[in-house]
Amino acid sequence: MTRILLLGAGRSASSLIQYLLRYAPVENWQVSIADVNPAHLDPVLAAHSAYAQAISFDVAEVEQLDVLVPTADIVISMLPALFHPLVAQACVRYHRHLVTASYVSPEIRMMAEDAQAAGVALVMECGLDPGLDHMSAMRALTEIREQGGELTSFKSYCGGLMAPDSEGANPWKYKFTWNPRNVVLAGQSTAKYLENGHPRFIPYQQLFARTEVLSVPGFGEFEGYANRDSLSYRQPYGLDNIPTILRGTLRRPGYCSAWNALVRLGLTDDAVHLGNAAAMTWQELIEAYLPAATAGSLPERVAAYLNLAPQGQEMTLLTWLGLFTNRPLDLPDATPAQLLERLLTEKWQLAPGDHDMIVMQHLFDFTLQGRRHRRTSSLVVLGDDATHTAMAKTVGLPLGMVVRRLAKGLLPQRGIVIPTLPDIYEPVLDELAADYGIRFEEHEFALS
Template identity: 50%
Template sequence: MEGKKQILIIGAGRSSSAVIKYLSDNSEKENWVVKVADRDEKLAQARCAGLKNTISLAFDALDSEMRASQLPGNDVVVSMLPARFHIDVVKDCLDMGISVITPSYVTDEIKELDTKAKAKGVLVLNEMGLDPGIDHMSAMRVIHQIQDEGGVLTGFKSFTGGLIAPESDDNPWNYKITWNPRNVVLAGQGGAVQFIRNGRYKYIPYHRLFSRTEKIVIEGYGDFEGYANRDSLKYRSIYGLDNIATIYRGTLRRKGFAEAW
């Protein structure tokens, strides 16, 4: 392993499979070693099965002594833990000068570390999943393309969703769980649901979220439904759209998902 970059992935749950495979697939070209750590070592071993340049480890991320012994020596740490457990990993990585990446929303606790991270030159990169993550990248690509061509945005509306393939759609929910089941159930309770439409601010309480859907037809793929996703307002400044009259970030699901709630 001498000379190879060390990447430690903490958490071998459902959401980790894609990133483990991606890093393994590119490990020869990029000269990486990918270490997969989980409290359940058998699960970590299963995630590494058949993949090159991977190592499985037994690792309890909630154990401060174990973090102190396992984190040093890594070039990058990817925390795939439930969002509420990122903070201790991030703080330890920052103290050790190790860059850390998570797929989760930036929390107030993480924001408080911004000045320290910049002073130490340590990358703390959040919102690097599908949503949040790839949705930001695709949004900024379209926004910049329009602006580069001289266009002016008067409204921004996007939908993101993990969708079930038609041949696998065999349950009343029209959905299958590919990430933390708890997060699926609590997804609608992730803080205030608010957006702006035609200059008017909108707020939807959780108990009404799944009754406030809209029909979306995608040619060649059929009917879908969308509902508002958390706080869209904060992305006006992040996306450089401070004065826009409409901004709405939504979740996309197969028709019938919301009714099942």
């Protein structure tokens, strides 16, 4: 019997839990799901009590890890990323494997030798992004190399968006399908990438003003903006000498320019507490960010301050959020980012009938037999409802599949492992396509 412990059963865990419950009786697993509110799992686990249980777990009480981790053979962490080092330390201490969807942080990277010595696999970056991006890119890169192609450019974009049938009257064409705070604070470090052999840096203040338009077959156009440090992907992908490499985030056209307006107004700042009263209104807050009042309405003065067309798309999106109304902020002494997150959590909340959408696209440029070629690899996944979202599928299913392989003894690697290895990505991508219809659409054509 293999004992599996899942820490965290929030929004992105629904598909992972279904996968674990599907295979628990087949693979002889005993599954324990630890969550701060385990009661919400009762209906899910009611028919699976012989091999699954819910446990109360408060991540703030980290000493509980010393109780729970030793009871498992494999630990899956769906906790916020800042808690993963604590979980990883416990896993190394008790010689237990760990699987997560989050990035390898500097703190976890420092555990590599200890994990190796303990015979423990810390399998990271096995969700969507990071995760499926690694797997699909490595499969395509390997195929191009096996043809004799020489890579000259690699660009990769991913976005969690709304399905076309759920965009509705929301002019942003966006709602929250994952942590709202992460969305509000996205991009606040300088983006770094390579373009034609030259380093490129985009500071946060310019990030959403410098976008690239992409087209995904059957789903129209998207805008991509650069994401974090693209240069760190050269080594794990074997692209140390590639002239162009960029990773980015996708949004529907119009989103980035309107978000840039929020940045320029100062509403994404999370460094300063304003000392505001909860009864202060959004209109008063926006007024406080403008120079001394001149003639014109508040929206007109905001448009002039940001050099935007008063009736343009950006102002339409800002007005839709309610920034120019007498609505109370309802949160005292907050940062601007906290206030914006509170507002957007209501405005961008998934309705029961909504369907989200994951879009990922890789663009590979390479030379083959003296000719320039481009290969695009595109993935679109639609959610079933507000619980079984596309985000939950694409984060949770790859995680579950990696756990299954680890439990079967098919992943012999120890230390820190990410899914750039063919014995991880090949079976996971095959299972996603065969059992869940999650597959990448490939197109290749000559450029010259």
